[in-house]
Amino acid sequence: MGDTGPVLKPCGRLLALCDCNNFFVSCERLFRPDLEGRPVVVLSSNDGVVIARSNEVKALGVKMGEPYFKVRAFLERQGTMVFSSNFQLYEEVSARVMAALRRVTPSMEVYSVDEAFLELPPSADLSPLEWGKDVRSMLFRETGIPVSVGIAPAKTAAKLAADRAKKHPETGGAFALLPGEPWDDFLLDVPVEDVWGIGRRWSDFLRRRGISTAIRLRDARDDWVEKHLGVRGLRTKWELAGIRCFSVEEQEKPQKSIQSSRSFASPVRSRECLAEAVTEFAIVAGRRLRAQQSLAGSLSVSISTSRFRMPFYGRRAEVVIDPPTDSDIHLIRAAVESLSSIYLDGHDYEKAEVGLGCLSSARRPQLFLFPQREDRGSALSRAVDRLNREAGRPLLLPAVLLGEKAWRPRKDRHSGFRLEDLEKLPVISGEGV
Amino acid sequence: MAVHMTRSNEIQGSTAGRLLDMLLPRPSSTFLLRCAEAPGAILVVDRAVPPSEGRKAVLSTDRGLRLATLDSRFESSSVWGVVTWVIRDPS
Numbered sequence: 001m002g003d004t005g006p007v008l009k010p011c012g013r014l015l016a017l018c019d020c021n022n023f024f025v026s027c028e029r030l031f032r033p034d035l036e037g038r039p040v041v042v043l044s045s046n047d048g049v050v051i052a053r054s055n056e057v058k059a060l061g062v063k064m065g066e067p068y069f070k071v072r073a074f075l076e077r078q079g080t081m082v083f084s085s086n087f088q089l090y091e092e093v094s095a096r097v098m099a100a101l102r103r104v105t106p107s108m109e110v111y112s113v114d115e116a117f118l119e120l121p122p123s124a125d126l127s128p129l130e131w132g133k134d135v136r137s138m139l140f141r142e143t144g145i146p147v148s149v150g151i152a153p154a155k156t157a158a159k160l161a162a163d164r165a166k167k168h169p170e171t172g173g174a175f176a177l178l179p180g181e182p183w184d185d186f187l188l189d190v191p192v193e194d195v196w197g198i199g200r201r202w203s204d205f206l207r208r209r210g211i212s213t214a215i216r217l218r219d220a221r222d223d224w225v226e227k228h229l230g231v232r233g234l235r236t237k238w239e240l241a242g243i244r245c246f247s248v249e250e251q252e253k254p255q256k257s258i259q260s261s262r263s264f265a266s267p268v269r270s271r272e273c274l275a276e277a278v279t280e281f282a283i284v285a286g287r288r289l290r291a292q293q294s295l296a297g298s299l300s301v302s303i304s305t306s307r308f309r310m311p312f313y314g315r316r317a318e319v320v321i322d323p324p325t326d327s328d329i330h331l332i333r334a335a336v337e338s339l340s341s342i343y344l345d346g347h348d349y350e351k352a353e354v355g356l357g358c359l360s361s362a363r364r365p366q367l368f369l370f371p372q373r374e375d376r377g378s379a380l381s382r383a384v385d386r387l388n389r390e391a392g393r394p395l396l397l398p399a400v401l402l403g404e405k406a407w408r409p410r411k412d413r414h415s416g417f418r419l420e421d422l423e424k425l426p427v428i429s430g431e432g433v
Numbered sequence: 434m435a436v437h438m439t440r441s442n443e444i445q446g447s448t449a450g451r452l453l454d455m456l457l458p459r460p461s462s463t464f465l466l467r468c469a470e471a472p473g474a475i476l477v478v479d480r481a482v483p484p485s486e487g488r489k490a491v492l493s494t495d496r497g498l499r500l501a502t503l504d505s506r507f508e509s510s511s512v513w514g515v516v517t518w519v520i521r522d523p524s
Contacts, residue, residue, distance in 0.1 A: 031466075031498060032497060034494070034495050096462075097461075099461045100462075103461075142461050142480055144513075419465070422465070425465050426498070427466070427468070429469045429499055430492075430501055431501060431502065
């Protein structure tokens with residue numbers, strides 16, 4: 001592949017990446033101003049590993065994904081506030097952040113729970129950087145969540161700009177890489193593994209060949225990059241030159257497969273307990289399946305014992321679901337049947353997973369003149385989704401899942417707050433009302 | 434009970450919807466809180482409303498969030514949000 005010049009030109013349009021700072025920590029701090037400036041971490045389910053760190057914790061050298069038991073004593077000595085993850089709160093806060101962002105852009109892509117790409121609106125009176133700072137202060141004033149804003153003509157460059165804004169407070173939380181300005185000094189400082197889409201997968205390979213920084217990747221030969229990193233890598237390289245190759249995808253792409261899995265709080269031995277857990281995972285997967293308007297044509301169940309204890313036992317079974325379905329009743333039945341085919345008595349199971357595959361659209365034209373019986377299960381599942389959504393918690397669920405379950409994740413340090421559940425609102429003190 | 438403040442739903446245009454519009458005109462900046470001193474009451478707090486003297490507000494303090502009435506010496510930076518409604522326990 002030759003010069004890119006004639007085909008694609010640097011584009012004048014700009015986009016912004018808005019990236020919430022230490023999002024889970026910021027959510028926990030929202031109602032806890034006393035935690036400002038104090039080290040805070042959020043742990044994964046079962047309080048296993050560190051999944052979010054405040055800047056103070058990052059400065060202490062605690063890494064993302066660190067097993068909690070390894071750093072617990074150290075964090076305690078530093079006076080760290082530790083939270084179990086409260087994903088329902090984080091989703092509620094995220095919905096607000098995204099709703100506020102939608103008001104300031106003609107087009108946006110929710111990239112993850114705490115990141116969104118926004119098309120900059122055509123605006124004469126503000127520079128792109130001023131616009132970014134405005135968005136940042138609006139978002140903090142309204143939602144209480146601090147964000148970093150990176151502005152550039154292309155997503156890959158906007159990601160780097162947002163990283164710079166996040167790591168350098170003197171930027172005021174917003175940084176722009178504008179077309180027509182020299183980016184060389186900036187890209188010179190960026191390690192190649194920090195480039196979006198490169199990661200550890202490619203950086204070892206690139207570094208061995210002397211490409212250790214973003215600028216070296218940008219200046220590498222097109223044909224060489226395409227040969228070794230594929231088209232995706234070549235586009236990444238062009239994006240570092242300000243050529244937009246990845247567009248802002250407004251429509252969420254439906255997932256090609258859905259997984260629901262968890263490690264158990266304590267090992268599970270009996271078939272009944274394992275069946276309960278697998279039922280719950282099937283229901284969680286089913287809800288996601290219906291949310292994206294898909295039907296599942298296959299279901300798999302995996303179970304395993306601890307990898308750190310011998311003898312290890314792990315098995316996976318997959319069944320075809322024909323016709324494809326989004327009914328919880330069918331999914332649960334398939335999951336429990338699959339489990340029975342791989343369950344072996346006498347093991348301490350530590351983890352289980354339910355996966356849905358061969359997904360197809362639930363909105364395809366009706367193939368049958370008369371609705372089949374399966375459609376009633378589907379309608380029932382959708383009604384349950386609606387009721388549970390309105391209740392803000394699982395109001396309707398299979399009887400086997402009622403009550404305390406030893407395998408459910410431990411959440412010893414859960415803040416328990418919710419924004420939209422009247423039973424779980426934060427309580428403050430002060431004068432009477 | 435869940436109050437879906439940011440989601441469009443079937444109640445739009447209905448009396449319930451209009452009531453929510455009145456209580457929560459800016460869903461993305463409005464928070465519901467309870468106050469330890471007034472069990473049963475719900476505070477509707479809007480972070481986007483500019484604070485002014487005499488208004489009830491939620492303040493950020495190093496002992497947590499606190500409800501107070503703003504006097505003339507209040508500092509904007511310590512105001513977490515302004516109370517726009519208090520939904521009282523009828524008893």
